[in-house]
Amino acid sequence: MSTPDTAAPARQPATSAGTADPASARWGALGPVGLVLAGGVSVQFGGALAVTLMPRAGALGVVALRLLVAAVVLLVVCRPKVRGYSRADWGTVVVFGVTMAAMNGLFYQSVDRIPLGTAVTLEVLGPLALSVLVSRRAVNLVWAGLALAGVFLLGGGGVGDLDPLGAAFALTAGVMWAAYIVFSGRTGRRFPQADGLALAMAVGAVLFLPLGIAESGTKLLDPVTLGLGAAVAVLSSVLPYTLELLALRRLPASTFAIMMSLEPALAAAAGFLILDQTLSTTEAAAIALVIAASMGAVRTQVGRRGRAAVPEA
Secondary structure, three states, rough: OOOOOOOOOOOOOOOOOOOOOOHHHHHHHHHHHHHOOOEEEEEEEEHHHHHEEEEEEEHHHHHHHHHHHHHHHHHHOOOOOOOOOOOOHHHHHHHHHHHHHHHHHHHHHHHHHOOHHHHHHHHOOOHHHHHHHOOOOHHHHHHHHHHHHHHHHHOOOOOOOHHHHHHHHHHHHHHHHHHHHHHHHHHHOOOOOOHHHHHHHHHHHHHHHHHHHHHHHHHHHHHHHHHHHHHHHHHHHHHHHHHHHHHHOOHHHHHHHHOOOOHHHHHHHHHHHHOOOOOOOOHHHHHHHHHHHHHHHHHHHHHHHHOOOOOOO
16 A cells, blocks of 8 residues: 555565665575565465454464564564654654554454455455545546445444444554554654654554463464464564565566555465455455555556656657
């Protein structure tokens, strides 16, 4: 999806895009498109693994483990400095961390109640709405209409066929995703490399850990639960950030944003392969409509910026 200023990635990479490292050579053979797809697969299969972990640790416990492990890894890798920032800088990173924690918490509450592919499809409406509002072009009414048609089909012609609380959690997570995109950009402008991301992840982990402990208690200390939670953190946060970073060195941000619109399809595939969550023809058509709406909205905004950049004769 796109941000108010540019067609930027929905997830912020974990290190600076200007830094060369041996990983580029190891992963470069996949090509930038392959790296983005691998990152998307990692995120959604990490989400499917999280669903299998929920009976052991609860939705809030899984989120707490994911944020905590991801924060530790990012803090160790980035080693962000904590001095020399203004109160406004810290306010931005704290809001970013709160938004990140809320987005993850709401989404995991959703997938605890409705299929993974459906949850991601509803969640992606948040960034889509942000893109449509920022663009302010009449053609975006078409994309909004396609998205609404997809939501209508997901509900089987209404909302009665979906768990209403699960759908509400997914839609609210989408709102948080849109806010995440905005504050990710602001944090990136105030903090070097991925320091802001690491600090925000730490804020989210600190905020969510009491909720996870309250729900799951000593279950979080079980070695199997800790291991699976670490796997979820790596698959859903650390690995995709790295793959997307490498891809963005050679892939236009607009192309990246369009490819991010494929996440509902990847989520549906992960739900089918890992969770045995099958899609009906109507549900598959609904997901296709939302993907088409997302891609159309991104392309419209990219096209507008391209025309605006052409000097007048």
